[in-house]
Amino acid sequence: MRDIGLAEAQLLAIFVESIAFGMFVVLYGISLWVLRKKTRTQERKNRLLIIVITIMMILAIAHLAIDLARLLDGFITNGVTADATVAFYANLSHPTEYSKTAIYVTQTLIGDAFVIYRTWVVWNRTWWVTVIPTLLLVGNAITGYGCSYQMSKTVPGASVFISSLSTYITAFFCMTFATNVICTLMIAGRLMMRQKTIGSHTKHSLWPVVSMVVESGAIYSAALIAFLIAYLVNSNGQYPALDIIQPLIGVTFSLILVRVGLGLSSGVSDPTAPTRHGEGSQFPMGPLSINVSRLVEQDSDRDEFSKPSGSDSYDLKAV
Structure with a gap:
């Protein structure tokens, strides 16, 4: 089967990246609204989420701006x-080419670092x-950068598939894929x-949260697999396949925030909606709140699940 041309591939790349970026912009705005409408205490806890998603x-934006500049250079100026x-476009040593690669690597590292942090929190901060x-x-950091x-050291006209690059690229994407699969399974397993x-003590369940975690991880993993297949052949x-992943990292990160905050999943309600003591089910982000009926449970680490005296409400840190 005939392969797509390099110029055509670059046009298609910026097209799909722009679509994914538009999705991220919408989800970013909703995520900020969801995180900012919490109580003052929750806002302080959500500050980290706001900082991460803003970065x-x-x-x-920087990655898309470079791609647009390269589009003008490649099709107009040059x-x-x-x-x-x-x-x-075949000049891999052009500053804009290796700069956008470094930006992509940084985005990936931030996303992977935060999913590791989520895993650590959900598992009672067990190192x-x-x-x-x-x-x-x-x-990932070593192979990516x-x-x-x-x-930056390649000669003009060198292929991105040469051995000096393919080893780094394949290792990088295999490791980020493994990181996300491992963390997603560990978070889902813990929940x-x-x-x-708590299942026998309340009619509400954590399955909506499990579903959201798995779905978000599956979206990102599918994109990584698509890239690896295209690259390896x-x-x-x-x-x-590569350029769409850059904004998709932000999309999958914010998707859980939006779905939980707006109650778009079965069994998940608006985090600001009032509930009677011991009834209802809420899963707001940072922390996720799970109301159960008459269940007393003690954990050695109270950072993940905590039960104040005389209360039937448990808090689960943001997943």
Whole structure:
């Protein structure tokens, strides 16, 4: 089957990236609204979420801006002929090329670091559950920025599929894929364990939260698999598959915030809606609140689940 041309792949890449970026902008705005409408105490706890998602937005804007600048350079300024356009995009050592790669790597590291943090919190701040994901994160940083450096040293016209780059690229995406699969399964598994604990005491469940965590992880993982397949078969289709991931990281990050905050999943209600003591089910972010009926449970670490004296309300930190 005929592979897509390099110039066509770049046009398609900026098209799909723009669509995903538009989705991120909408979800970013809703996420800020959801996080800002909490109580004063919750706002303080949500400050980290606001900072992280804002940094992700800035990086997504920077990446798209570079792609737009490259589009103008490739098709207008340096695109006198079709061959000239291809030659421009084939120059991996151009500053805009390895700069956008570094931006992408940074975005990935932030997303992976926060999913590791979520895992750590959900598992009662147990350090051993984060050992493997953290090692993978370090490996990601080394291979990701190493790839950007290697790109800056390539000669004009060098292929992105050359061995000096493919080793870094393949390792980077395999490790970020493994990080997200491991953390998603660990978060979902922990919540299912909690569901077994509270399931017989309340009609409400944690399954909506489990579903949202798994769905968000699946979206990102599917995008990574699509890229890896395209790259490993040496297809230029890897360019659009890659560029859509940059804003998609922010989309998957904010998707849980929006769905929980607006109560868009079955069994999840508006975090600001009042509920009677011992009844109802709420899952607001930072912390997620789970109201249960007459269940007394003591945990060694009260940072994840805490039960004040005389209360039937448990708090679960943001997942």
